[in-house]
Amino acid sequence: MESETSLERVARDITTLASFLGMRDVPALSHYALVARYGFEQADVMALFGGSILAGGDVLADAMRAGVARTYVIVGGAGHTTETFRARVRELCPELEFADDATEAQIFSAYLSHAHGLEADLLETRSTNCGNNITYLRDLLAEKGISCKSLILSQDATMQRRMVAEVEKEMPRVLPIAFATYAVSVVVRDGELAFDHSPLGMWNMRRYLTLLMGEIPRLTDNENGYGPCGQGFLAHVDIPNEVRAAWERLLAHYPWSMRKADPRYAG
Secondary structure, eight states: OOOHHHHHHHHHHHHHHHHHHSOBSSSSSSHHHHHHHHSOSOEEEEEEETTSOTHHHHHHHHHHHHTOEEEEEEEOOOOTTHHHHHHHHHHHOTTOOOOTTOOHHHHHHHHHHHHHSOOOSEEEOOOOSHHHHHHHHHHHHHHTTOOOSEEEEEOOTTTHHHHHHHHHHHOTTSEEEEBOSOOOOEEEETTEEEESSOOTTOOOHHHHHHHHHHHHHHHSOSTTSSSTTTTOOSOOOOOOHHHHHHHHHHHHHOGGGOOOOOGGGOO
16 A cells, blocks of 8 residues: 555646646736736637536636637547547536537537537537647638637646647647646545546546646657657647656556557547
């Protein structure tokens, strides 16, 4: 059985990964925060991405009420997490109506309407992974004639940094503004790992850890990663030494935690 000291180190390491990956460029989505950081009070576009837990719908609703963007888009087709997401949403919101084959964007749209009485301006429903999340969003905005020089990106905290690197690669003239859909810390409670709070639809600890752990190899700019030295999907990402060290300790502790990409949703 692990000592509490060992678990406390694990909790710190998980939180180190989470803090690095779950980027938030502003403390809140508000006019004040945008002006303080960027000198403008409204971005051209805000996009919520379907890989997020359901709490992302509440983040989008709050942002819409605050008026932080001119156009709001929900992005997400059917990918490797979609069936799990459908089941989780039905569990959390049994009264919510959506088709059995609904895309992630359609599910979030239904939740936004049901829970908040709001409707996004556009839905992108073809994308199946982080890469074509961005390219299909870019193409949709161009098709609709929507100018996009600044883009608020809200994705699941585990994938937020990768999403920004995708924008830097595929939309280099656009200013990306990261705002992960949640920010949690991992603590030790009653001798077990636990979240300091649980946003709506939060992953269980094992799934959360695999999502975090799978990101570091993807972001590593070498022949095996997604950066310019590898598959070329992303702009270069610098990974701090303390993040790399935390990842290595966690991998040694939990060798099962490495998440591999699903080739069915590549492209």
